[in-house]
Amino acid sequence: MRQSSADSTHSPVFSPCTEREAIYFAEEMGLMFEKVGFPRMAGRIFGWLLISDPPQQTSQDLAHILQASKGSISSMTRLLIQIGLIERTSIPGERRDYFQIRPNAWTQLAEQRLAQIATFRRLAERGLDLLSDAPPTLKQRLQEMHDVHAFWEQELPQLNQRWEREWQGRPGRA
Amino acid sequence: MRQSSADSTHSPVFSPCTEREAIYFAEEMGLMFEKVGFPRMAGRIFGWLLISDPPQQTSQDLAHILQASKGSISSMTRLLIQIGLIERTSIPGERRDYFQIRPNAWTQLAEQRLAQIATFRRLAERGLDLLSDAPPTLKQRLQEMHDVHAFWEQELPQLNQRWEREWQGRPGRA
């Protein structure tokens, strides 16, 4: 049984046994997403799309395999698209849409993280404003907070660029 | 009024006006903590300790300024200590304990983050196990996930070391 509701004419990639493990994999991705501040269902969808065959899955596929309502699939896929982790594709003459992992999904997550770092840096600046008349010893804590975030803000984009270069020179890119 | 319950013999660092802003600052830190997956109250405490005068504050100070119960102060300070963001100090002959920001608090947070990255890398490996018999095109998604996390696992510690070196050579360290 193929993991798409459309047909059942292909050979399986997961045996019935490992399909359980696949769902468990998606579940753990859900838990990780929760730990990082996203809804669990978003993580489940993302996790399933990482291992599904084919990589493109419909809302129905997702709802069925993850035992979730159409509604939550709809809103969670919207969220995942919005933060750049998955993309929606459709085929002319077919009614339904497909979702799949976006290449560079993890770089997108890194961008998110970078935005948070910038927020922390700005927060530190606001704190320093509040302490503008205070002696330096009191400012130290915020100064360290500010400087380390400014450091990351400068260095992480460079790191990501290095990654993109390394990854570009790979065989078999999509 | 000093921001410690012990005495009121010192000159204020915050005017009554900016004290409101200080509390607001702590509140925003709370929101950021929530966004990163920690309890809001933990963020409030951390935020307040970043700007409080003196930097050492008692449970009572925190409970009073943040309008929180002793209970939640107790459990949230425990959490913050456990993840390495604050430390508890006490003075011989004094009954109560003081809390203060730990130097390198943000490096600790980065460690946490690194642990998450390792978890993601391991998850990718588990996914690849599930797809061990699948064609390479199906594995690509997980391979990218794995490789980028392995990359970060290698590079981020080096980045943090560079930061420590830069930061060591500063004037006025604690």
Add this chain to the structure above:
DNA sequence: CTGTCAGTTCAGTCATTACTGAACATATAA
């Protein structure tokens, strides 16, 4: 020892929010 203060623990409450399911919107096929 007794009284008081600081801190912890934990059962219960409250608020938040993920999630469901039904109604609705849209598009295609017949």
Add this chain to the structure above:
DNA sequence: TTATATGTTCAGTAATGACTGAACTGACAG
């Protein structure tokens, strides 16, 4: 056009977990 399949929206529910407050523990002071 009508019928059917797909996707969205949103009010309501359920479950999670942060937070409170009271009871408890332990320690120092008298």
